[in-house]
Amino acid sequence: MRDLLLRADRALLGTTMTADAWVRVAGGRIVATGAGDAGAEPDASVALLVPGFVDLHCHGGAGAAFDDEGADWDAALALHAAHGTTAQALSLVSAPIGALVPRVRAAAVRAAADDRVLGIHLEGPFLAASHRGAHDPAALTAPTAEAVEALLEAGDGRLLQVTMAPELPASYDHEDPIVNLEAAGFTDLLGEFQGEDAYTYVFDGMLGYLDYGLADADLVSSVVGAAAWHANTDEPGLIDYTMEFKQDAQDALWAPDAYRASDHDAVVIGLDLAEDDAECGHPVFGDDRPVHGGDHPGRGFCDGDGPGRGHGHSHGDWPRAW
Incomplete structure (x- = not known):
């Protein structure tokens, strides 16, 4: 990845919108920012430069859902990238554990291979039926030790965040699901x-x-x-x-x-x-x-x-x- 010097008429540097700004990138990371003379000709100039969006809750896009087998994940990620998202989680909806495990495994493979993917977000199945929203009530379950262990194994270290209803059985401190997470x-x-x-x-x-x-x-x-x-x-x-x-x-x-x-x-x-x-x-x-x-x-x-x-x-x- 080559080093870059970017110039912008305006750039959001920290919390300040800065005029005539420049940003120096080395090794894929921002190493310096400033305003005015950067000491070299820029590799590219733009009108406005701002940080990319980081999306921690995204179920797909461009007609593709990350839950669906054979879905065009490239099209979904490209759609969000075109609108400013530079990194995101792959969100999966509630499903029976047997169906969810292969979906988590597929998402983990993609997360390991794609720098745009931060990891996996499980929006269930550990939700309360009384507050399930659009989730299928038949797909909901308690966070048993077996369920947590199966999802951890399938996630292969790529589980980023999990929505878990605290009122469900086995959600208390020192109960099996929490102990299993600590063991992992x-x-x-x-x-x-x-x-x-x-x-x-x-x-x-x-x-x-x-x-x-x-x-x-x-x-x-x-x-x-x-x-x-x-x-x-x-x-x-x-x-x-x-x-x-x-x-x-x-x-x-x-x-x-x-x-x-x-x-x-x-x-x-x-x-x-x-x-x-x-x-x-x-x-x-x-x-x-x-x-x-x-x-x-x-x-x-x-x-x-x-x-x-x-x-x-x-x-x-x-x-x-x-």
Whole structure:
């Protein structure tokens, strides 16, 4: 891959639209940017230069679905590339495990051979029937150890993300599917950074978590922190998200604040994908800043012992996360 010097009337460099800009590419990566004189004649000039789209949820295109045997994947990828997508996941819809496994295997072969394909996105079959959308209810199943193991094997390290309903059986921390994912090399980031006291739900005096961020060995080195955003579990019962059995005076306390975001806490993950080692601290919250309220500090963002030392990844060696 040859080195290039590109010039643009306008280019989006970082978060700034820059006039008379230039971008230097070496070895397939951007190595320098600037404005004005680049010190050499450009190899190409354009009116506008912006980063390409990265599509993490795409089921196909140009009349082809990635689920279909014999579909023209080249046409689908070319269509999205023509409109600015430079890298994407191959999304597969819910199907019985026996039918899904060969589809995952075919997608993994394509992902290994095509630099435009980041990996595989499974939008099911681990969905709740009550929130399945357009998915075939007959194709849905619980994330059993056997199902997870079969998909991991078929994916051959190319599973990028999986949609999994937390309310399904066997979705809890330490149950077989999560244990199998950890055995396959994934790290449970909430457990890693927050320990056994982590929780994203509280119910009838019990607490735990059903909400995850899992990363493989490539990605975990770039994780600088993970924490639960306690926007639901720590709210008083008086003002919780459900209005059932409440008196009018209690209903009047409703407000459109963070407590209405979900009936679970979100997992917030900090990533540093810079080329150089990450500085201590979370890139969003800052060093040691509480995630929600003074009683719930964002432990792990700046303790010096975690895996939060960022490293870059070359295209074709993308990290995988569930």
